[in-house]
Amino acid sequence: MKISKLVGERLKEVPAGVTAKSHSLLLRAGYIKQVANGIYSLYPAAQRVILKIENIIRQEMNGVDGQEVHLPVVMPREMWDKSGRYASIGSEMLRFKDRNDRDMLIGMTHEEAAVHLCQNTIKSYDQLPFMIYQIQTKFRDEARPRAGLLRVREFTMKDGYSFHTSHEDLNEYYDRVYGAYNRVFKRIGMKNVIAIKSDNGMMGGDASDEFQLLVEAGEDNIVICQHCGYKANMEIATAKKDEVSFTDEALNEIYTKDAKTIDELATLLKKDKKQFIKAVCYAISGEKDKVVVAFVRGDKEVNEAKLKKHLGVEDIAVTDISETGLVKGNIGCVGLEITNIKVFDKSLEGLTGMICGANKEEYHLGGVNLERDVKPSEYVDIIKVNEGDLCHECGAPIIIKKGIEVGNIFKLDTKYTKTMDMTISMPDGSKLHPIMGCYGIGIGRCLAGIVEESADEKGIVWPMAVAPWQIYLCPLRNDDAEIEKKADELYEKLSKNFEVLYDDRKTSAGMKLTDSELMGIPVRVVISPRSLSANQAEITIRESGEKIMVELDKLEETLSNLTKLN
Helix, strand or coil: CEHHHCCCCCCCCCCCCCCCHHHHHHHHCCCEEEEECCEEEECHHHHHHHHHHHHHHHHHHHHCCEEECCCCCEEEHHHHHHHCHHHHCCCCCCEEECCCCCEEEECCCCHHHHHHHHCCCCCEHHHCCEEEEEEEEEECCCCCCECHHHECCEEEEEEEEEEECCHHHHHHHHHHHHHHHHHHHHHCCCCCEEEEECCCHHHCCCEEEEEEEECCCCCEEEEECCCCCCEEECCCCCECCCCCCCCCCCCEEEECCCCCCHHHHHHHHCCCHHHEEEEEEEEECCEEEEEEEEEEECCCCECHHHHHHHHCCCCEEECCCCCCCCCCCCCCCCCCCCCCEEEEEHHHCCCCCEEEECCCCCEEEEEECHHHHHCCCCCECCECCCCCCEECCCCCECEEEEEEEEEEEEEEECHHHHHCCCCEECCCCCEECCEEEEEEEEHHHHHHHHHHHHCECCECCCCCCCCCCCEEEEECCCCCHHHHHHHHHHHHHHCCCCCEEECCCCCCHHHHHHHHHHHCCCEEEEECHHHHHCCEEEEEECCCCCEEEEEHHHHHHHHHHHHCCC
16 A cells, blocks of 8 residues: 555644543544544544454454354334333433334344344254354444543444353353453453453343453553452452441431531541441432432442442432432431432441431431441442452452453343243253353454553554554655665565555655654565665564664565564
8 A cells, every 4th residue: 555545644733632542643643533422434544453353353253153144233112122121221322213203223232133133043952052243333322432432432343142052051152252352352462451250231141251451541440459360340349348446325416517528527527537427319210209328438439330230220320419308418327218219338337436417407417326226128239449448359458450341241141032032942842042142342442442552652553463554665765766666666576465555755754754653553664775775674663663674685584574473
């Protein structure tokens, strides 16, 4: 490819409002262009990377007996009514009516379509197990798209669905895909991907694992114990309960003036934040007449994913309590009758001498004994884990790292085959709802994740396996007829065995060298009047910066070794 004809412009400046490294570099290097908030077009360079990632994924999915299919982007409401997700998923799913006034939707995932494809086609136990997969466009109307391709609304994803007659069979296949995913991320050049336990969320089922790329740009918090190897997403991570105790005493009212927050109260009363009971109010999506009050220890934060799972709801939101009768900043768990639902975190279990709101302005209650004054029916884990908390498995301090979720796998059980009434015949004549697994990889997010992990101060650094081109042919002094002729000859020769981006522009050496580093092509070949006079070319390895002078008659052999994949 000649760069003079390449569609996509290299930019000197970072576009306004762009902060993420991958977003900035992909825009500047001519890989992507924004169409709308969270929606991007890919220039040819990016598309070449995407195709290489997809081909690696295809090889690994075919290697675990996957069968590639193509499912529709647009689906009718009826399909999703059967699973219950048309009503349970909120505004992130784009719904519309077609010209016949029929309710339709744009798919953000394809469990329903996968079951529909196989229903009444797969009829007998001896046709199982099998896995179908696709690589396809999806749309999720994210409320806050960010960081370019890291969190978008329209995206390309590999999603696969396996069908089994037993949990044992699913478990065995799940492990095979788990191994295939590790190979995918290694082959596309990611160095710091870990698999962690995660929350199933709207997918349902009873177990799931996420594959997280550990980089500072990540928006997920990953809890890690470096002693025993425990790893989990913050959404489900647990820590060992730290024991605290305060002197038991009788209930007493405390005048707290206009102090409302835990920090304000701790300063006013000169007490440890651990001695307070914090109240956080939520509304359940679609049930705004119900108020949920979550009570946690004052030094803890509510983990909304855990709270949603406990409540069995798809979505919750911090709510305005102005019309509920609750007193903002003074909500307490003693004698509270207004709220519909109260949830108590395990951090409060057995505590005495605590302080909570008095359910009236300017007052709090001291001496609260949970078992004597409140008698919660149960305590559940609904708090976020903090760095330095103790690992619940080995007791060592945990750390928290940032990660980008690049893939996930789920054990779905029969959530979809049962609700959509897909059955197969078993040997004894009985009917069985197949047990499903689900397997996803975000293609665009992988591309951006590679940039986040590998880029340096000069630009992108592509791994050889997914680089848009292997070689950047960079003649200096194209206005020299001899240089131009030799460069053209090399381009024709090298293009027969390598993927070559030829910088044929009659522009400055500085601009060419800068663009080569910005675009991240793994190997740069420079010819100049000086090198040509010695019958040599200068090779630069993008990742290490190493420079090698090579005789022209040995150039192809050297490039073959440098571009060879492990």
